[in-house]
Amino acid sequence: MDLSHSRPSGGRLRFIATAIIVLAALAILISLGTWQVERLHWKEGLLADIAERRAAAPVPLAAVEAMQASGADVEYRRVTLTGSFDHTKERHFFATFEGQTGFYVYTPMTLADGRILFVNRGFVPYDLKVPEKRAAGEVAGVQRLTGYVRAPLEGKPSSIVPDNDVPKNIFYWKDLWTMAASTGIDRAKLVPLFVDVDASVQNPAGWPKGGVTQFDLPNSHLQYAVTWYGLAAALVAVVIGAWWRGRKPAAE
Numbered sequence: 001m002d003l004s005h006s007r008p009s010g011g012r013l014r015f016i017a018t019a020i021i022v023l024a025a026l027a028i029l030i031s032l033g034t035w036q037v038e039r040l041h042w043k044e045g046l047l048a049d050i051a052e053r054r055a056a057a058p059v060p061l062a063a064v065e066a067m068q069a070s071g072a073d074v075e076y077r078r079v080t081l082t083g084s085f086d087h088t089k090e091r092h093f094f095a096t097f098e099g100q101t102g103f104y105v106y107t108p109m110t111l112a113d114g115r116i117l118f119v120n121r122g123f124v125p126y127d128l129k130v131p132e133k134r135a136a137g138e139v140a141g142v143q144r145l146t147g148y149v150r151a152p153l154e155g156k157p158s159s160i161v162p163d164n165d166v167p168k169n170i171f172y173w174k175d176l177w178t179m180a181a182s183t184g185i186d187r188a189k190l191v192p193l194f195v196d197v198d199a200s201v202q203n204p205a206g207w208p209k210g211g212v213t214q215f216d217l218p219n220s221h222l223q224y225a226v227t228w229y230g231l232a233a234a235l236v237a238v239v240i241g242a243w244w245r246g247r248k249p250a251a252e
Contacts, residue, residue: 022239026232033228040221050076058146061111061191068193076213077149079195081119083109087131087138089183090121093171097123097212103170105208106194108185109143117191118179119147122201122208136205145201148213150194152176 058078068074085107092103102125108116128134153174156163162172166182180190199211 022235026235029228029232029235033225033232036221036225036228040225049073053077054148061117061195064149064193065191074149074193075151078146078198079149080144080146081109081111081117081195082142082144083111083117084142085109085119085121085139089185090131091118091171091179091182092129092169093120093174095123095212097209100125102126103129104212106171106174106179108180108183111191114189115191116180116185116189118176118194119145120150120194120196120212121203122197122210123212124207124209128207134205134207137203137207139203145197147195147197147201147210150174150196150213152192152194 053076056078058080061079061081064074064077064079067077086109087107090105090107093106095102095104097104100123102123105121105124106118107121109119110116124134131138153176156173156175164171164173164175164178166178169182171179174194176190176192176194177187180187196213197210198213201210203210
C-alpha cells in the first residue's frame, strides 16, 4: 500500500520546523522587550521615590527602624544621628571619588542606648588611609550629624568583585557582619544598617569628605527594550523577505 500521500514531504517538514523555530525566537525577543519595559517603569518609580526621600526632612534613627520593622524600604531615607565614634575600629572600603582612588571610612558610632552603628564618614585619598595622617578629622566626643540610610548587602554582589582583605582592612564589598566581627563588636549590639553622612558634615582639615552617596542609578532599560523589539522586527522582516523571494519563481 502506498503511504506516500499520508506522510508530510521533506519540504513540508522543513517548513514546519522553520516556522516553529521562528515563532519561538519571536516570542522570546518580544518577551525580553516587554520585560525591559516593565523594568523601565519599575526603575522610573524607584528613582522618583529616591528623589522624594532625598527631599524629605531627616528623621531620628528610631523612626527609620520602625519603618523597617513594618516592612518599608528604608534605603536612602534621611536620618539624624547622635553618638560617639570609635576611630580605632574604622573599616576602609575601596572606592573612587571625584577621579581619585582611595577609601570610604566606615567608623562604628556608639549610640545613646549603647548600640553600635557603622557610619560612612566619607572619602579619603589612598595616601590618607592611615588615620594618623588625618588626625584632625578624628573628631572626639558626642557628634550630631545627618545622613542617608543604606541597607547592608546579603552577600557579595558579583563573582568578579574581589574578596574582602580583612587582615589589611580593605573591603571591596560592604559586608557589615564581617566589618563588625573584625573589630570585635558584639553582633547583638549592632544596628543592621549603614548610614552615609551627607555633605553638611564638615570634618576638620577636610577629611574624611562627606556627601559621597551615589544616587545616579543606571537606567538603560529603554535602550534594551528598543534593542529586543528591533531584533523581533528584523526577524519578521527577514522571514517576509525570504517568503517573498521563495514565491517569485512560482509567479513567473
